[in-house]
Each structure stands twice: as C-alpha cells, then as structure tokens.
Amino acid sequence: MAGTMQRIGHKVFDAIDRVNYRVVYIALAVSLAAPFILGHWEATPKPRAITRGLYDTIEECAETGKPVFLLNSWIMDSRGENQPQFECLVDHLMRRRVKFVMLSFMPDTAIVGREICQKTEAYYKEHYGDDYLQYGRDWLMIGYRPVYETGGWQIWVPNMKTKGIVGSFSTDYMGHELTEYPIMQRPESALQEEAEKRAREGKAEQAEGEPEQYLQLDDFGLIIEVHYTAQIAPWLTGLVRLDKDFVGLDGKPKIEMASATVNMVVNQMLPYYDSGDLCGILAGVQGAVEYSELLQDKYGTGPSRKDVSQRVNPYSMGVLFVLFVIVLGNLSMVWKTLHERREARGGG
Amino acid sequence: MSKVRIIRLTVLIAGIYFVVVFLIGGIWKESLDEKVFGEITPVYTDVIRVIALFAIGVGVVNIFMVHTHRIVRGRPNWEHSIVLLSAFIVMFTFAILKWTGTQPEPGQPYEGVAGLFDYVVTRIMVHMNSTIYSFLAFFVASAALRAFRVRGLESAVMMIGAVIVLLSMAPETAFPFLFEVRERLDLWLNTAVFRALTFGMYLGSITVALRMWLGIERSALFEAS
Numbered sequence: 001m002a003g004t005m006q007r008i009g010h011k012v013f014d015a016i017d018r019v020n021y022r023v024v025y026i027a028l029a030v031s032l033a034a035p036f037i038l039g040h041w042e043a044t045p046k047p048r049a050i051t052r053g054l055y056d057t058i059e060e061c062a063e064t065g066k067p068v069f070l071l072n073s074w075i076m077d078s079r080g081e082n083q084p085q086f087e088c089l090v091d092h093l094m095r096r097r098v099k100f101v102m103l104s105f106m107p108d109t110a111i112v113g114r115e116i117c118q119k120t121e122a123y124y125k126e127h128y129g130d131d132y133l134q135y136g137r138d139w140l141m142i143g144y145r146p147v148y149e150t151g152g153w154q155i156w157v158p159n160m161k162t163k164g165i166v167g168s169f170s171t172d173y174m175g176h177e178l179t180e181y182p183i184m185q186r187p188e189s190a191l192q193e194e195a196e197k198r199a200r201e202g203k204a205e206q207a208e209g210e211p212e213q214y215l216q217l218d219d220f221g222l223i224i225e226v227h228y229t230a231q232i233a234p235w236l237t238g239l240v241r242l243d244k245d246f247v248g249l250d251g252k253p254k255i256e257m258a259s260a261t262v263n264m265v266v267n268q269m270l271p272y273y274d275s276g277d278l279c280g281i282l283a284g285v286q287g288a289v290e291y292s293e294l295l296q297d298k299y300g301t302g303p304s305r306k307d308v309s310q311r312v313n314p315y316s317m318g319v320l321f322v323l324f325v326i327v328l329g330n331l332s333m334v335w336k337t338l339h340e341r342r343e344a345r346g347g348g
Numbered sequence: 349m350s351k352v353r354i355i356r357l358t359v360l361i362a363g364i365y366f367v368v369v370f371l372i373g374g375i376w377k378e379s380l381d382e383k384v385f386g387e388i389t390p391v392y393t394d395v396i397r398v399i400a401l402f403a404i405g406v407g408v409v410n411i412f413m414v415h416t417h418r419i420v421r422g423r424p425n426w427e428h429s430i431v432l433l434s435a436f437i438v439m440f441t442f443a444i445l446k447w448t449g450t451q452p453e454p455g456q457p458y459e460g461v462a463g464l465f466d467y468v469v470t471r472i473m474v475h476m477n478s479t480i481y482s483f484l485a486f487f488v489a490s491a492a493l494r495a496f497r498v499r500g501l502e503s504a505v506m507m508i509g510a511v512i513v514l515l516s517m518a519p520e521t522a523f524p525f526l527f528e529v530r531e532r533l534d535l536w537l538n539t540a541v542f543r544a545l546t547f548g549m550y551l552g553s554i555t556v557a558l559r560m561w562l563g564i565e566r567s568a569l570f571e572a573s
Contacts, residue, residue, distance in 0.1 A: 021490045028489045045519035047530055076477030108477070115455050118457055135455020146400070152385035159389060174451060179453075263517060267538050271546070274539045289519050318485055325493040326507075333497050338351045 010339060025323065031321040035313035039053040039285055043312050047290040050273055054258045054280025055092070055294045056223050062096035065187060066221025072113040073105040078228035078262050079112075080315060082309040084288035085260040086226050091304035092295055094120050094133055099183055101165065101215070103142040110144035110173065117141070136181035140238040143173025157217075166214040179214065186212065190219045218255065222252050222279070226260040230268035236277055260287065285315050356563040363561035365392070411436070442468060509533065 035041070047055070061068055070089065074082030093100050094117075102117070104110035121133045133139070142165075147156070147247050160168045166178045194212070225232050235257060256279040259269050263284030272278040282291060285308075292308040365388070442465035449462025458466050472566035498504045515523055516530040559565040 016493075024490050024493055025486045028486055032485070041433070043519035046524065046527060048527065076474045077481035079474065079478045080482070108469050108473055112474060113464050115457070115466075115470060118455065120454070137456075141455075159393065162389075172454070174454060176454060267534070267542055268546075270534055271539045271543050274535060284517070286517055286519055312519060318489075319514050319518045322489055322492045323511065325489055326496045326510075329493045329496060330498055330507075 006339075009335055013335045016328055016332045017336070027072070028318070028321050031317045032314045034317055035310070040310045040313050041308055043256075043289050043316070044293060045286065045290050047294050048283075048287075050270075050281040050283060051287050051290040051293065052280070053273070053278075054224070054260075054282060055291060057256045057258065057279045058092050058096065058098060061098045061221040064221060065189075067099035067101060067183070067215070068093060069217070069220045069223045070100050070102045071104075071223070071225040071227070072102050073231070074109055074110055074226050074228050075106055076108055076112075080311060081262045081284045081288070082226055082228060082260065083112070083116075084285050084304070084311050085282045085291070085303035085305055086113060088282075088288050088295065089118075089122050089224060089226065090117055091302045092291070094124055094139070095295070095299055095302055097133065097138060099138055099181065101140045101142065101220075103169070104144050105147050107144045110141070114141055114143075114173065120303050128245040137183055140178075140181055140183045141173045142169045142171075142178075145169060161217045164212060164214055164216045176236065184214050186215055186219055194238065220255055222256045222258060224258045224260060226282075228262050228265075230259070230261060230265045232257060232259045232269065232272065236272065238268065258282075285312050288312070306342075359561060359563065363557075439465070439468065 022211055052069075058068065070093075072086060074086070092098075102113060104113060117139060121135070122141070124132050135141075147197070166184060169178065171177055172181070223235065225235065256278045258278055259272075260282035261269060263286065266281060266283040269278065269281050273281055282288060286306050289312045295302055296305060412433070415433050417423075418429045419426045419433075443511075445461050446458060446465040449458070450460065451462070452458055457463065494511075496507070498507050512526055512529055512533065516526040556565070
C-alpha cells in the first residue's frame, strides 16, 4: 500500500514539476473567469485603520465645508485596483456633497475619471433632484495636464502653493476660465483666516491689501492622490519645505493628505502613515472594498458598490491561485527531496 | 568651449539652483520664496515646457521617418508600421475634431463627432492597456510554481510572510485574524525595514546626484566622444 502511494505521489509531483506553462495559464484564466461565470459573491472585510483614516477625514471635510483636491493619476494598467478606489472616493465625496477639484497627469485617466464623476453625479441627481450636485459649484475638473507643463514632480506642488490653483491652471478640461466657477471662490472662513494671519505677522502693507480671492492650496481640507506608484512623497517634501506653518505643533501636516494606490506599493506609503504625514491609505482593491463597506454601513448602497464588489472577486481568485501554485510547487520539492534521500539510503 | 564643458556648466548651474531652493531655501524663506517661486521658477517651468515640446516634436518626426521608410522599402514587419501610423493619424484627427467640434455644457460629456476621441480612449485604449498589464498575472503564476521554493530558513521566513499577506489580500478568505496579523506586520516590521531602505536609497541618490552635479560622473553625457 505504502509503495503504491509512493509511486502515485511520485508520478503526480513529477507531473507538476514538468507541467507545461500553458496549463498553468489556462488554469489561472479559468480561476479569474469563475466569478463572471458562477456569479459574484459579497466580500465583507473589516475595514483597517488606514482605510478608516481616509474615510473619517472626508467626513470631517463634509462637516467643516473644506474642499478636497483629488489628484487622479492612475493608469489603465492599474485599473483593476485604482478604478474601484476612485469610484468609492467620488461616491463618498458626491454623496456628502464635499466640494472637490480634480486634476490628472494621465490623459486616459482624465477621461475615464470624468466619465465616472458624471455617472455618479447623474445617479445622485436622479435620487435627490437636479440641484443636489452641480459641475463648477460642487466639483470641478481641471483635466489632463502633462507633468512637464507644471515643471515636473518636484516643482509643481511648490508652484501651486505659491501661485494658487487659478494661477497654476487657468482653465478647466473644456478650456473655460477657472475664475468663472463658484467653486474657485475662497470660502469666507479662509479669507478671514488669512486676513488675521497677515495682521498677526505685522505685515502692514500686506494686511491692508486684499487677500487672494481664489482658492489656494491651503484652503483644501484634504489632498488625495489616486496613483499607481508611491508619488505622494513629492507632495510632502514640497509642502513641508515651503510653508513653516504647514506643520502643526503636533508635528502633523495641517492639510491632511491621503493616498490610494495599488497593493504592490502600499509598503512604501506605510511609513508616511505611521509618522502621521498621511491620514489614510486605500490599499489596492481590498482597500476599496473596505471603503465601500464603510459607506454601505452608514449610507446604504451607492453607485460604486456593485462595481467594487464585483472587481474584488477575480482579484481574490488570482491571489488564491498564486498561493495554491506556490504550495503545490513546494510540496513537489519536499516530496522529491524525501524521495531522493530515501533512494540514497537504499529504501527505493 | 567644448560641448562637454557646456553640458557640465549647465548641470552645475542648474544644480546650484536646486540646492538653493531645496536646502537653504527654508532658512531665508521669507525673502527667497517670493524671488524663487515668484520669478525664477516660472522661467524654469517655461524652459522645461519648451524642451519637452521639442522632445515631443522630435519624437513625432522620428516616428514618421522611421516607419515611412520601413513601409516604402518593405522591410520586415512593415504592416505593423501601417497600423501605427494609421492609429496616430486617426487619434490626431479625433483630437482636432474634439477641439473644434461642438462643446457640451460644462460637466457634460462630449457627443457626436467631438466625442469620438473620448469614445476611442474609453472603449478601446483603456481595455487594451488593461489587457496587456493583466498578462503579468500569468507570468507571476508560472513563476510561483517554479521559483518560489523554500530552500532555507530565510526563504521560509519570507514564505510565511508572503502566505499571510496573500491570504489577507483576498477579503473573502475565512481567516479574519490574518487581517490583524497583516496589519501588525505592515505597521511594525515593514515600516521599520522600509525606513531603513529609504535612507539607504536616498543616500545613494545623493551620491550619484553629487557626482553628476560636480561633473565627475563618467557617463556618455560627460565624456567627449
């Protein structure tokens, strides 16, 4: 009996060792397609602290009325992870009517992002009436701008900080002047705050002058970067170096920053979260599912829910498949090693 | 002055600018910021724009020259060149149509002829890009079977970490405690290790940057041919 088992085991593991890569590819394709064929299932993970941090900050922006700057710069290669994240974030911002300005450094993402925003806006208008959301009043798309147009990664944040949004990007994606849109007007509280700050610093000539009328980088309550790499570092270095008031007494930035990125590079972002530079991180499609869960818990189903929960199933199947083949490969190796030792001892 | 010297001098001057801005800018912030970001940086940004636009122009001309030659002379894979040039011309035409066509109300999608560009991007290009990247999954699966083997203590530790992380990456798995374990791994071990790596990485970057700045880096850029 033991001999038969050994022979079968040997044959099986030998076959695994010499399996054609096409078989692996087909098996993976079947695993990935399974959720589409058999139907999707709901995933309900417990939201992690990094996800909750971002969610809470947006909630806080809804309370304080501060706008959000959304840098939508993922690429289609990372669509599987970044798109659900983007959908969740736009869903939350629009649902809570948090004003947001969106910029993209990627041409195709600018268009896809705009479509998602327009669909989400249409959904909420249908449910709550036409006046619930309005382009230019509640959200705005600067659109695609090549990085070189803004002077490169290291320069464009300080540039925007010095020149303001209108000074850096004069038009929206359609070429309309940004100054035409109500969202670009600074909130009354920001104007007052700046006037007080000027007076406090004793800059007589500046205190007499009018504070900047249009939205400044400091006025944003949160900056979110949806990206396929860990690009938030230039933001941090640019902002922290530029403004001595940017870091509060507690050592944390006064403008909250968050990142939504692919699972592969989340490790690079975690030190920034740990130090308090980032208020939250959406880690891959899993982060999107957790975020969707938070939205579902508090506000019920929104337009992003279905897409997010459908995207995570094939992803999980892929991850589990990779895990399965790792285990299989290692079992095969262990079996072979034991077999060789047994043969060496003459146990045949 | 030789070409190499001109390049070295340009790099040195540009380097001085960045050192001033990023290292000592913070000390004399009040006086420097207005000067640097108000006056110098816009000029620098314009120079970058001009260079980038020239690069794009050169790229377009180069693509046309290379592929037209290939088609005319019937070199191997000339059919691919036809596809490339056709796609280029089609997208360029659609972009012009979007520019010159009927503009929608703010916040509304482009429609009709003006919407062709967006249509091609969202219905064709997006899916092609995603498809190409998704091939990576197949290579990873193949490598996972053949290469990810536990051959010693170090690889065993790595494998245990990988299994925990992989299992916790699938939210449907029936091991909720793994999420807690992964969170600890991420925030304790990973953060410490990554900080150390980042320090090393930036020290290396500074070394290379210094060598380039001072012109002691031996590369094609700094050596006479």
